[in-house]
Amino acid sequence: MENRQISLKHKAYLPILLFITLAHVVADLAAQEKNQVLPFSEFVEKARVAGLRREGAYDYLRQLTAIGPRLTGSPQAAAAVELMRQTFTDLGLDLVALEPVSVQRWVRGAIHDARITQSAMPGTRALAITALGGSVPTPGAGLSAPVLQVGSFEELHKRGGEAKDKIVFYNKPMDRTYLDTFQAYGETGQYRTQGAIEAAKEGALAVLVRSLTLRIDDFPHTGMLRYAPGVTRIPAAAISTNDAEFLSHLLEKEPGLVINLNLECEELPPVISANVFGQMTGVEKPKEIILLGAHLDSWDLGTGAHDDGAGCAQVLEALSLIKSLGLAPRRSVRGVLFMNEEFGGSGGRDYAAQENRKKEKHLAAMESDRGGFLPLGFSAGGNASVFNKLKTWEAYFKPLGLISGIRPGGGGVDIGPLAARGACTIGLTTDSQRYFDVHHSALDVLSSVNPRELELGAIAMAALAYFLAQEGI
Amino acid sequence: MENRQISLKHKAYLPILLFITLAHVVADLAAQEKNQVLPFSEFVEKARVAGLRREGAYDYLRQLTAIGPRLTGSPQAAAAVELMRQTFTDLGLDLVALEPVSVQRWVRGAIHDARITQSAMPGTRALAITALGGSVPTPGAGLSAPVLQVGSFEELHKRGGEAKDKIVFYNKPMDRTYLDTFQAYGETGQYRTQGAIEAAKEGALAVLVRSLTLRIDDFPHTGMLRYAPGVTRIPAAAISTNDAEFLSHLLEKEPGLVINLNLECEELPPVISANVFGQMTGVEKPKEIILLGAHLDSWDLGTGAHDDGAGCAQVLEALSLIKSLGLAPRRSVRGVLFMNEEFGGSGGRDYAAQENRKKEKHLAAMESDRGGFLPLGFSAGGNASVFNKLKTWEAYFKPLGLISGIRPGGGGVDIGPLAARGACTIGLTTDSQRYFDVHHSALDVLSSVNPRELELGAIAMAALAYFLAQEGI
Numbered sequence: 001m002e003n004r005q006i007s008l009k010h011k012a013y014l015p016i017l018l019f020i021t022l023a024h025v026v027a028d029l030a031a032q033e034k035n036q037v038l039p040f041s042e043f044v045e046k047a048r049v050a051g052l053r054r055e056g057a058y059d060y061l062r063q064l065t066a067i068g069p070r071l072t073g074s075p076q077a078a079a080a081v082e083l084m085r086q087t088f089t090d091l092g093l094d095l096v097a098l099e100p101v102s103v104q105r106w107v108r109g110a111i112h113d114a115r116i117t118q119s120a121m122p123g124t125r126a127l128a129i130t131a132l133g134g135s136v137p138t139p140g141a142g143l144s145a146p147v148l149q150v151g152s153f154e155e156l157h158k159r160g161g162e163a164k165d166k167i168v169f170y171n172k173p174m175d176r177t178y179l180d181t182f183q184a185y186g187e188t189g190q191y192r193t194q195g196a197i198e199a200a201k202e203g204a205l206a207v208l209v210r211s212l213t214l215r216i217d218d219f220p221h222t223g224m225l226r227y228a229p230g231v232t233r234i235p236a237a238a239i240s241t242n243d244a245e246f247l248s249h250l251l252e253k254e255p256g257l258v259i260n261l262n263l264e265c266e267e268l269p270p271v272i273s274a275n276v277f278g279q280m281t282g283v284e285k286p287k288e289i290i291l292l293g294a295h296l297d298s299w300d301l302g303t304g305a306h307d308d309g310a311g312c313a314q315v316l317e318a319l320s321l322i323k324s325l326g327l328a329p330r331r332s333v334r335g336v337l338f339m340n341e342e343f344g345g346s347g348g349r350d351y352a353a354q355e356n357r358k359k360e361k362h363l364a365a366m367e368s369d370r371g372g373f374l375p376l377g378f379s380a381g382g383n384a385s386v387f388n389k390l391k392t393w394e395a396y397f398k399p400l401g402l403i404s405g406i407r408p409g410g411g412g413v414d415i416g417p418l419a420a421r422g423a424c425t426i427g428l429t430t431d432s433q434r435y436f437d438v439h440h441s442a443l444d445v446l447s448s449v450n451p452r453e454l455e456l457g458a459i460a461m462a463a464l465a466y467f468l469a470q471e472g473i
Numbered sequence: 474m475e476n477r478q479i480s481l482k483h484k485a486y487l488p489i490l491l492f493i494t495l496a497h498v499v500a501d502l503a504a505q506e507k508n509q510v511l512p513f514s515e516f517v518e519k520a521r522v523a524g525l526r527r528e529g530a531y532d533y534l535r536q537l538t539a540i541g542p543r544l545t546g547s548p549q550a551a552a553a554v555e556l557m558r559q560t561f562t563d564l565g566l567d568l569v570a571l572e573p574v575s576v577q578r579w580v581r582g583a584i585h586d587a588r589i590t591q592s593a594m595p596g597t598r599a600l601a602i603t604a605l606g607g608s609v610p611t612p613g614a615g616l617s618a619p620v621l622q623v624g625s626f627e628e629l630h631k632r633g634g635e636a637k638d639k640i641v642f643y644n645k646p647m648d649r650t651y652l653d654t655f656q657a658y659g660e661t662g663q664y665r666t667q668g669a670i671e672a673a674k675e676g677a678l679a680v681l682v683r684s685l686t687l688r689i690d691d692f693p694h695t696g697m698l699r700y701a702p703g704v705t706r707i708p709a710a711a712i713s714t715n716d717a718e719f720l721s722h723l724l725e726k727e728p729g730l731v732i733n734l735n736l737e738c739e740e741l742p743p744v745i746s747a748n749v750f751g752q753m754t755g756v757e758k759p760k761e762i763i764l765l766g767a768h769l770d771s772w773d774l775g776t777g778a779h780d781d782g783a784g785c786a787q788v789l790e791a792l793s794l795i796k797s798l799g800l801a802p803r804r805s806v807r808g809v810l811f812m813n814e815e816f817g818g819s820g821g822r823d824y825a826a827q828e829n830r831k832k833e834k835h836l837a838a839m840e841s842d843r844g845g846f847l848p849l850g851f852s853a854g855g856n857a858s859v860f861n862k863l864k865t866w867e868a869y870f871k872p873l874g875l876i877s878g879i880r881p882g883g884g885g886v887d888i889g890p891l892a893a894r895g896a897c898t899i900g901l902t903t904d905s906q907r908y909f910d911v912h913h914s915a916l917d918v919l920s921s922v923n924p925r926e927l928e929l930g931a932i933a934m935a936a937l938a939y940f941l942a943q944e945g946i
Contacts, residue, residue, distance in 0.1 A: 049650045052649045177522040177525045181925075374847065431847050450907050450910065451688075452906040453906050
């Protein structure tokens with residue numbers, strides 16, 4: 001067991017930030033607690049009752065979202081790091097730490113406006129748009145150009161020169177017919193991530209991308225775009241599905257209409273932010289780590305309640321549940337709140353590459369990054385023997401409603417780099433039907449989260465972490 | 474196959490109303506379609522793709538909720554009967570019918586007010602309350618009385634004479650710790666249904682009942698109460714959970730505070746309403762019925778979007794899906810939208826007792842009355858051989874996400890009377906976590922329904938209905 005205390009000098013986010021807090025556990029109490037273990041079914045029962053009764057994850061989420069959106073590199077992201085550090089500390093964990101992460105800094109700016117200026121309609125008509133993350137701004141007072149609507153990259157390239165000096169409008173709806181909405185996201189997401197590159201190759205001036213949601217609504221859904229070396233960086237915005245439909249219909253009648261697009265967004269110099277973690281140190285094998293992860297940064301339109309405030313709240317609550325049951329796991333259970341999942345994933349990479357990792361062995365890393373929706377099961381990577389071991393625990397999760405059990409798969413973006421270091425990566429699977437209703441939009445706020453769905457995820461994570469910490473893998 | 478046409482004389486809701494519409498199917502098309510059958514897995518695949526693409530149930534629900542709340546006996550309920558009759562007719566079914574149901578008529582009235590009048594607080598403080606369904610009004614300008622808070626009937630009766638001339642305040646929260654929220658509802662619902670009776674036995678003047686929701690919010694949740702012969706009928710209202718907490722805390726400091734309760738509600742003479750049904754008549758065994766049910770009436774605070782507009786929309790869409798796939802089931806598939814589930818259940822009883830039923834055999838009756846939430850499976854009654862037959866179809870529902878499969882249980886209130894007539898009753902099981910967030914409150918409106926969750930239920934019902942119609946049971 002590691003039970004040291006290091007003085008905390010906290011000058012937040014200086015370039016070479018690295019602060020480690022090690023909180024004392026009251027020695028007598030600790031010694032007494034360390035002996036306590038619980039049969040797994042009893043753990044699940046007690047954690048369910050305690051978790052559903054107190055709704056602790058929802059309380060954590062309320063505090064976190066009260067900060068506002070937590071865009072990578074923003075002051076709110078820095079405030080969230082501090083709040084989470086303090087929350088881990090208040091939990092009385094054995095180890096609370098910040099580790100530095102270098103992150104990009106991009107700001108949306110005050111102006112994000114698109115209007116149809118030249119059409120048979122009187123006056124102008126504003127469209128519900130928002131810049132994609134990382135977009136360059138439009139020049140001066142915005143750019144005005146006619147629009148080329150396409151449904152695919154294939155169509156774009158077939159139409160060759162037509163895109164030149166135009167705004168390319170990718171109007172590809174997500175496919176509603178899949179049961180798993182992430183499958184539709186996987187297929188259609190390329191227009192958001194690659195759309196600016198492919199359009200620029202054809203000489204386009206800018207792109208509008210139909211929002212990645214299955215609903216027809218008035219909210220643009222943002223998200224990261226990519227640029228490619230040697231290809232002109234052109235401005236890119238998401239347009240609400242309602243206005244994508246509107247624009248598409250209007251283009252049928254007026255193919256020559258002109259849109260004025262005005263984006264003020266700006267890239268600022270990188271800053272140093274942090275991953276935050278808190279750990280219950282294993283009483284028998286302290287260097288063997290069971291990681292519970294989520295990402296602390298969010299998009300800037302809502303307050304990242306589902307993506308991924310929910311995951312952060314679940315990680316905190318999972319640790320809190322294990323602690324409140326008076327248990328001292330054999331291996332270390334570490335909650336890690338990663339920075340910068342949304343804007344390049346440097347938090348996950350930096351965590352895995354950190355010098356401290358060489359002294360540790362991560363047996364398993366679990367991530368919750370599919371929203372605080374009804375948990376259905378876990379998707380687990382690793383080899384067959386590891387998977388089969390997890391499978392033997394499947395029945396323990398039925399009283400939590402995880403009826404899809406343990407399935408093959410893996411975890412989230414942040415824990416991916418740990419797989420290469422031998423960790424079994426595990427994702428919390430949730431009901432995906434409503435995820436893209438709110439994803440990356442102004443709708444991703446606390447009121448879209450149901451406390452009970454959130455708590456069930458936290459309880460499930462606590463249980464699997466405890467099982468892993470007790471039995472290894 | 475029954476393919477008659479009877480002229481429709483529709484003078485809605487006259488006491489001896491009984492109108493039957495039999496819509497013609499274009500003869501050639503019918504003959505052509507009748508031969509078509511689909512393997513079950515192919516049915517599920519095609520219905521999933523079509524259903525998730527078009528989101529037809531959500532469209533039906535939008536139209537239905539646009540009428541407003543559909544309280545039993547109200548003009549809106551009558552309008553809903555007419556809309557549903559028309560919708561079934563537009564589907565081109567073989568048989569569309571109304572059957573009369575005698576229903577109670579109760580109106581909430583304009584005044585439903587409770588305020589704390591005598592306390593240390595300055596002025597008065599309004600409480601968020603609403604009359605329970607069926608409550609008698611308060612006399613004159615309302616009644617004023619001190620409050621006795623109790624947590625159970627046991628406590629009420631132990632405190633004996635204390636309740637005399639007081640308002641009894643049942644402040645029993647629903648138990649959050651169950652996974653299945655209906656279990657908590659089952660336990661705590663008695664204070665709403667029986668509270669007025671038990672309090673009146675102790676000489677109380679009125680009751681306030683903590684709303685049956687697991688959330689702490691500002692919305693009173695109504696629902697039916699009961700009175701007993703020989704026991705004084707006293708007024709009863711639900712109080713929001715937020716105000717229940719507030720009142721409880723205030724009573725600690727000021728046990729003598731006085732509440733003025735003013736309820737204007739009124740009972741009117743019974744009226745004749747209707748069950749509405751539409752049928753695809755079986756091409757081989759027309760008298761063998763597979764029933765798809767839901768209830769058309771709702772409470773009057775929201776628009777009954779989940780309870781049970783969702784079920785009605787799913788019944789319509791299930792029939793529409795089978796029809797749109799060009800299929801002609803071997804047995805009859807009948808959608809029935811029952812009147813008056815919320816206010817006594819006469820629709821279900823009258824349907825089962827109707828003279829026409831004697832000529833028919835209901836093999837199975839399925840009901841959707843657990844909200845338009847994520848469907849998880851079916852709960853089925855009937856004997857072991859029937860249940861085992863259903864079990865053999867379980868795997869077909871996995872592509873629809875019904876991962877809890879077929880479990881023992883039964884259906885809803887409306888189809889209960891059919892069980893006594895030999896039908897296997899089946900309920901669509903949905904995720905229960907969010908149901909009581911909206912149940913019987915002003916929050917039960919269209920925006921609380923996710924189209925995809927709703928559609929998946931409709932598709933599952935279509936599939937099970939088709940299997941039953943093809944193979945029997």
